[in-house]
Amino acid sequence: MAPLPSGDMDKLETTEEAAEPGSICEAHVLYQTAPDERGRTSWTREPPTDLLDPGETSLSGRFVLLVRKVKCYDGKRNLKIHSVVVQSQPLKGFLARLLTGYPGITSSLDRLEFHQPFQPFVHRWEEFCQARAREDDPTTQAHVELLFRILEEELRETIARKNDLVKNQVITHDLLWAIFEPGAPIIRIVDGRQRAFRFQSGSYDKRSGAFEIAAQYVDWDGEGFGYETEEFTLSPYEGTAPIIDLSSFPLAYHSEHARIREELIARGKLWEGYRGYHYKQYKGLAKGYIPVLNRQMKFNIQGRIVIDTEAYNNFNAQEEITGLDRIAAAAAGGSTTTTNLSDDQRLIATPIVRGYALQEKRWLAFFVDGVKDIVWDAHAFDALVLPHEQRDLKNLVLGFARAQARSRDAFDDVIHGKGRGVIMLLSGPPGVGKTLTAESVAEVMQVPLYVLSAGDLGTTPERVENTLRDVLTMIPRWGAIILLDEADVFMEARDTLDLKRNELVSIFLRLLEYYEGILFLTTNRAEHIDPAFESRIHMSIRYPELTFASRHQIWRQFLAQQRHTKPFSEDELDRLAALELNGRQIKNVLRTAHLLAEEEGCALTHAHVQGILSLRDYLKQGGMSSGGG
Secondary structure, three states: OOOOOHHHHHHHHHHHHHOOOOOOOOOOOOEEOOOOOOOOOOEEOOOOOOOOOOOOOOOHHHOOEEEEEEEOOOOOOOEEEEEEEEOOHHHHHHHHHHOOOOOOOOOOOOOEEEEOOOHHHHHOHHHHHHHHHHOOOHHHHHHHHHHHHHHHHHHHHHHHHHHHHHHOOEEEHHHHHHHOOOOOEEEEEEOOEEEEEEEEEEEEOOOOOOEEEEEEEEEEOOOOEEEEEEEEEEOOOOOEEEHHHOOEEEHHHOOOHHHHHHHHHHHHHHHHOOOOEEEEEEEEEEEEEEOOOOEEEEEEEEEEEEEEHHHHHHHOHHHOOOOOEEOOHHHHOOOOOOOOOOHHHHHOEOOEEEEEEOOOOEEEEEEHHHEEOOOOOOOHHHHOOOOHHHOHHHHHHHHHHHHHHHOOOOOOOOOOOOOOOEEEEEEOOOOOOHHHHHHHHHHHHOOOEEEEEHHHHOOOHHHHHHHHHHHHHHHHHHOOEEEEEOOHHHHEOOOOOOHHHHHHHHHHHHHHOOOOOEEEEEEOOHHHEOHHHOOOOOEEEEOOOOOHHHHHHHHHHHHHHOOOEOOOOHHHHHHHHOOOOOHHHHHHHHHHHHHHHHHHOOOEOHHHHHHHHHHHHHHHOOOOOOOOO
16 A cells, blocks of 8 residues: 555554554554564554565466576675476476375465475486486476476586585585475384384484474374374484494484384284284383382283273373374274274384283383284193182182173163172182182183282272272273272271261272272181171181191192102102192292202202201291391
């Protein structure tokens, strides 16, 4: 809008002052002033008087290319190309084919613009030259040739340097950008394992000079696959560095890139198969967050785990997986939970699966290469020794548990959600097979066993309730069995004088009403159980003290499990069975004797066992407490 004469301006200002706010149907244009000596600017209604010709006119759009140049002070030339705008439709079609898959390129734009340092052309220069030679349409060929001449002159030195460095398998820090192509896989070592990422972008930090990389990998959040972004840094260095010595480098520059790609895709396919819930064996390091320390720690895990990312998120809020850029299910023709990954996505998949370590009772991140199938003990119940008249109990307990697992929803209480679980009480003295019964049922049914003690639950009512609620909610989703070992503190009859324990018993009773799985309770004091538990217990089994025959069988079974054992005579077995030891004590004696034999480099003999038993009696009689102190 042209400025008004001063007289008209005065009239306009008077009119404006009389107008209602927002009622003048015009744009009020302001112009920024030049900075003063302190760099401050303001706004004025007067347009600047030193404006230059904008350069671009209505005729500019008729040219194949619009090339902008700026002054250059590198000592080699006076001008360099600032940017190139492609306006030719045939040329844009050519570039669409050349730059397929290159991020950030939209060839259908009216003005397809490229800026210094023209990364897409540097990354795909060889392909540009080959496509140029193949082009047979006269018009497109002429337009391509024009673009090639302009860029070849501008990029000649950069491309020559890059080619010379790559030929020698090295790169300078200032040309790192030239070997990192967006969308291409890069590799780096993370947690001692080779991992691939999809390079997104790279830039030099203005302060440190470091080359900062943003790269993507594929993860699973319990509901679907998606992309997560991670950032890495390549610190400045002098001269050249071998490409493969960089902490992150493009996979294409590795001498065995085809083998590595194949191995990482295979690992990604294995990882992909662990979406959902899986009960597995694990051996190796795992990572977990420790709230007290406010940091991650590594754990050496050798045992059974449950892989379940959804539960990991629900019960482990500190490390919840959120914010994934979801991989579209439509591309694979299914829902997000059933989407199958492509090989390119498997290549950049994380090697981490998330779940629960049953023995350690921790939510952890496991490495997929440490996950193995469980070797089930088909004869687990054989180790359980019961008197002859109780041997049918094995089949009864197992059958009862299996029937409940099959028909959990078939019977419900009057109130929805109540009465769906099965609770079995196992009582008797220590070491007679109570715990082994629950372990054997879980092993034969091939489901997780979650062992819980009073110490795990805590002692305050609030902690007990929170912990127990989490466990009773978490376990049924896995079809697992809970063993609450030595649960006396939660089951003993309430006493008007002990209000705190009464509250614990009440909490326990209330939460059990809504448990939907199989629960084994063990106690050494069945006679002191609160009467309210009687209506909640579906099966109660009393284990007697071990007899001579039972101990004889336990010794024989445990010895059969030992490697490098010299056969024991019947007389030796009889003498061992005569000792009033329970099953747990027998197992501990044999384990210690076996270690002694290994240390001596010989087979386990009766003498080793006898030596441990003698030492045990000596310590029991106070043999180590006679010194002065």
